[in-house]
Amino acid sequence: MKKTPNHQTQIFLKTPLGTARISGSEEGVSAIQILDEEIPPSTEIPVFLKSTVQQLDDYFNGKLKDFHLKVNPQGTDFQQKVWKALSEIPFGTTCSYLELSKKLGDEKAIRAVASANGKNPLWVVIPCHRVIGSDGSLTGYAGGLHRKQWLLNHENNTSQLSMF
Template sequence: MKKARIKTPLGVAEICGDENGISSITILEDSNILSTKIPEELSTCADQLNDYFEGKLTDFNLPLNPKGTPFQKSVWQALTEIPFGKTMSYQELSIKLGDIKAIRAVASANGKNPLWVVIPCHRVIGSDGSLTGYAGGLWRKKWLLEHEQPSTQIRLFE
């Protein structure tokens, strides 16, 4: 398994993967160690993450190889179908997956998403529009959602 660490506006992201695809992207709380050389298998992912954070990319196109149960993988696949700049509630996601009663299982699978940002679990919110749990911290979820919905309004007052 190859690893690389890159700087993002939200901290250092660690990318793990091999020739079969990217298996995980995690945000590290306390790390100043960055990779000086990105393995070839991870370079496209690093480039696409940088482009995303620079506002140049809205859809990732990467070979993914996350480890999880078939149910988790079905939830993660559904997450990739939430368009850039849009959100969906856990309830809506459960209905989309065919079982409104599976809302807790869907939320659990969402929380175990191993591919930070690339599988956009940050786009899932509470039914009332609230920002609900996020493994990377709610401040990061808020940042990501604002990044994907930049305001075009000019501020007149600070």
Template sequence: MSRKQANIRTPLGIATIIGDKHGIQQIKLDEVSVESSEIPEVLESAVLQLQQYFSGERQEFDLKLNPEGTDFQKKVWKELSYIPYGTTHSYLELSRKLGDEKAIRAVAAANGKNPLWIVVPCHRVIGIDGSLTGYAGGLHRKKWLLELENPPLQQSLF
């Protein structure tokens, strides 16, 4: 079975979803694409779950994933999936969870190569000082996603 593709509009731009019967291989932002008029059946669940996430109806994804990467990258991406909605971890914390805090640069590099935008939540990884360090989709998108997951409390006027 060949890979299928769907382009959907999100609040952050057009997302391109690529996958087949073995799972979703890639989700990326592609600002030059147009929306798909038809969604391949194998991608329908991914489209629905992303739409639910952006509307605030979903906090966890339940998709069959099949990203391409090295064993180390896949190990990092799997660990990313354990970071709960609305929380953040530092690159150092992530390195420690993977068993080697000295691997922080390798962990950061693997995080930056994550092919499954949002579904594998690399946006939840920040600098140890709380700074919004690099994000392939741009820091403005990282900030937007973190605010979606953890909106500021409305202050009372009275």
């Protein structure tokens, strides 16, 4: 467990896709990032991040579809608006950047929406991986396209299994 200068605590969690760095404080979780390097998982988890760790574990184990966390991502008003819209994309589904832009009221803002999507600080919790190209193709993903594909497959398999 490490404290950052802005009073954020950082912990590390092992996931099927690599090490996740989770940053947060009493005000909520501000960032979850997937790292390419392996870092040992944190053994001390502050009370205010225990639910985050549990919910991420449950998500990766196929037991959780919707996160219920106190979040505190930092971004512009426009980024916050995009991240809120991303949070409304249902588990196991996808939408295109164009659809997301239209939902936000300006289909010409597609590049700005894509940029805000790429700056999403809450990996998996704000499901930016559910946004794909209009032609159905996987498009850029900060965590790498292999991780985006894994997450989409995970959600698709979990949603199919849960129907029976």
